[in-house]
Amino acid sequence: MITPREIEDRFEEAALTLKRLPNPPGSGARGYGRSWPEYVHEAKHAYGYDEARMRVVPNVREIQRMEETLEWLALIGGDSEQAIIDNRRIVWMRAEGYRWKQICRAVGCVRSTAWRRWTAALVTIANRLNKRRKTAARPHSAKTTGAAAGGRRRGTGANESP
Template sequence: MNVWTPSLVEERLAEAAFVLKRLPEPRRQGYFSTWPAVLHSFGDKVGQEPKPMRVLPSPQAISRMEETLTWTACLEPVDGRIVWMKAHGERWKEICWSAGLHRSAAHQHWQFGLAVIALTLNKRRFNRNLSKQRVIELASGA
């Protein structure tokens, strides 16, 4: 990928969030159970919901996720939080409540964050004093 666009950045962030959800939960070292494993009979299992299968992500997906985690370092904390919350599939109502912004302002912060990441990945210089809308237009025209 030579040219990064905000939509490609959005897809990669969404993939990274999905990979993070699929990783196994960390376990504390040094703790173990001395209880024997419980063997359930067929009668015990009859009304239970099946456990969801947990498919572990591939090593390539984990590598892409690790690379993606560093992308929000160049953003303001509010923009980074909004970008990650949207990547995790949060609803705009929750994002607005968390950031303390109106829907249109939160959407502009999200677009600005994606644009800054895309411009940074493309190694394009831009003036940090530009308006958010101008930076979004610069990234879209790349």
């Protein structure tokens, strides 16, 4: 059984994983770059003598978990299309670590409303995922054969006659 707290943790993990993904120069949208090269402020930086930055790239499992978590955003509903968008934005901004004041400004509501919508979204995701797991774990009502129904199986062993 998945709890809303576990959903919150997964969204925070997904936001961190997305932040850790490599983003090489030129991989973004076109038209937002500059045609001039970067300006070198000191001579020592022109030859690559600056500090090396360590970047831990996420592994395949972390990326798969992130993609699964991002699909959960589609489970969030609302009264109108704009409410659905705002609810998803609240969940994702909270996962990225934004403060409530920033979230409220972006969405256009007071803190108690934003918190209530965030909590309702997490509960909705948890309920829908739990419902999916129950239906997936429930055996389908297929017709059983004699062996599955408790009958004797014949002709399957080396010593048995067919």
